[in-house]
C-alpha cells in the first residue's frame with residue numbers, strides 16, 4: 439500500500455473507530471492484537487501440507503507432478519504409479535472447498551465462534567465444526583515443551599461435558615453445560631495440569647486422576663533439573679521437586695503471594711483464568727472429548743502471547 443492510499447484508509451479507520459461503542463472498539467483492538475500474536479494463517483495451514491516428499495502409498499521418493507485440482511498439486515508415484523495430492527494421509531484428506539481454508543484459518547486465528555466462522559465463509563455449521571477439529575488435529579503438537587528456570591505449575595478442573603457431541607447428527611436439543619458441579623468432590627470434572635516458565639514454554643496435559651503419580655508422569659520429564667519450581671501447597675510438587683533436584687517455592691493458600699519478589703504462581707494462574715474464560719465464554723463451553731484440541735490451540739497461541747497480555751486477560 440502506498441503512503442497516499444494508506445493516509446486515506448487511516449482517516450476512514452479513525453472515523454469508524456470514533457463512531458463505535460467501547461465494546462466494538464475492543465473487538466477491533468483484540469483482532470489487531472490477534473494478527474500479531476496468534477498463530478498465523480500460514481502456520482495453521484502449512485503443517486497440513488508438510489508432507490515429506492514421499493508417496494503415501496509405498497513411501498517412494500520418486501515422484502512426478504501430475505496436474506492440479508483447484509490449487510492443490512497432484513503427484514504420481516513413479517514406483518507404484520498411484521496418484522495422490524498433498525492432502526492424502528493428512529487430517530485434511532477428502533475435505534472440499536479448499537479455497538476457503540485460508541479464510542477459515544483466519545477465523546480460527548481470531549478465535550471466532552463456529553457460527554461466526556460459518557457465516558463469514560459461507561459454509562454450514564457441520565462443515566465449520568469438522569474443519570475446526572481437522573485443523574486443530576493437524577497442528578496440535580504433543581506436550582513436549584521443556585521448561586526451565588522459574589517454572590510455575592498448578593492444576594485446574596473443568597466440568598465434564600458432552601456438548602456438541604450431537605452436532606453432527608442434526609439434533610438441536612440444547613444440552614446443559616457446566617452446571618453445578620460439587621467442587622469438593624471433583625466428581626464429574628476433568629483435571630488439567632498447566633505449567634509455564636518465564637520464557638513462555640508451556641505444557642497443559644489432561645490428567646486421568648489428580649494424584650502425585652499422574653502429575654509426575656505428565657510433568658517430571660518436561661522440567662529441567664536445578665530449576666526453581668513454584669506451586670501451591672500441594673504435596674505432589676514436594677515429591678517432584680525433590681526428585682528433579684529443583685528448588686521449591688510453595689505459595690500456600692494465598693497467605694504468601696510472592697517470595698523474594700520473583701517467585702509466585704500468578705503467571706500460571708493468569709494463563710488458567712485466560713483459558714477458562716476463553717472456553718467457557720467465547721467458546722461457550724467445549725466437549726471433553728475435544729478438550730485436548732483446545733488445550734493444544736491455546737498452548738500454541740500462548741507461545742506468542744507475552745506476559746502482559748496474559749495478565750490483562752486474567753485480571754481484565
Ligand SMILES: [Zn+2]
Nearest residue numbers: 493496515518
Ligand atoms: Zn508409491
